[in-house]
Amino acid sequence: MRDAYYEQLDTIVDDLVQLTGTVRKAVAASTAALLNADAPLAEQVIDGDKQIDETTEEIEERALLLLATQQPVATDLRQLVATLRMLTDLQRMGDLSVHVAKVARLRMPDVAVPVSIQPTIMAMASVADQMIHAASRIVANRDVDAASRLEDTDDEMDRLRKDLFRALLGGTWEHGIEPAIDLALLGRYYERIGDHAVSMARRVVYLVTGEIAPGA
């Protein structure tokens, strides 16, 4: 009975890790759609979110079934509850990639991001990508040290967001209100994607050490 339980739990965690990979690809694709004004790619991200939602719900159902039938306690229980939480994080990250793709779509055939700001957006997207990848490995390997490094990467995201706002508000902005608003919201979307990666990592730290990280 216990063996069957751990087997099913392992499958659930494997699927969670795989879903993290899918979400990571969606975020990368939304950035590519944004920076290249690539309409088919933007549509692919927007349509693909249904699949992320369905997979999330499917894993969630299995986790609930395992909870109901095997009635785990202590760490095993916390593992399943953490899994449910991480599924919510992943679903939100998928939604945020859709928001990025929709900003891209709204401004087509133009590129929503002015050339001078593209390096900053690329850097934010790259940090988000690293953070999702790190979260995936942290979940797969219960790697608490990597979780602490992820917090440092999040500081880099904060720094980039400040750079972005300095560019928008520094007085030399010449692209008008619309791109400024797009960029403020895009900055927020990437920042939130990073926050959800941090939240996943903190759930793992809590599982392993029993300590709640501040803000987790």
Add this chain to the structure above:
Amino acid sequence: MRDAYYEQLDTIVDDLVQLTGTVRKAVAASTAALLNADAPLAEQVIDGDKQIDETTEEIEERALLLLATQQPVATDLRQLVATLRMLTDLQRMGDLSVHVAKVARLRMPDVAVPVSIQPTIMAMASVADQMIHAASRIVANRDVDAASRLEDTDDEMDRLRKDLFRALLGGTWEHGIEPAIDLALLGRYYERIGDHAVSMARRVVYLVTGEIAPGA
């Protein structure tokens, strides 16, 4: 044993409803701080969020303990899992009220919102307030009909957000980039507060009817 279970579950749901009231007050206070450039009130919202986080964690711990010790199945299990999800919604709504208060604080002693836009922000805040109140009653009374009315209120929030963007982008905007960015983000914060209220309501619908609402 079962009686004790339902007694504890009822207390948890009562506390969740009460926490919803606390979050509702925090959102209202953040709006008042924003529209009146009220520094002490903004600080109160920012500091008060710690209390919301602590209460969330405390209820969460009790829900997990009940899960572990009483090992509920079927609807009882779903009720507890839904409670955990709703706690995450409430915690996020608290965070969003802090974001509103921080925008207010950043522009003090000025009011961050230009006079011409204040009615729209007031209307968004009022819709958010109604939505949180509705969510609270839906959770307390398992009122599925009210949940469907809440979706209509959410349409009103969407309409207001479009009004806001029309004002920012309509070509007659004369307040510059900074307030435009503040307002785009504020619009997003109120919209997300509404989304979390809808998410809470959908969790209740799922509990009662067993059907997942689209996007829940």
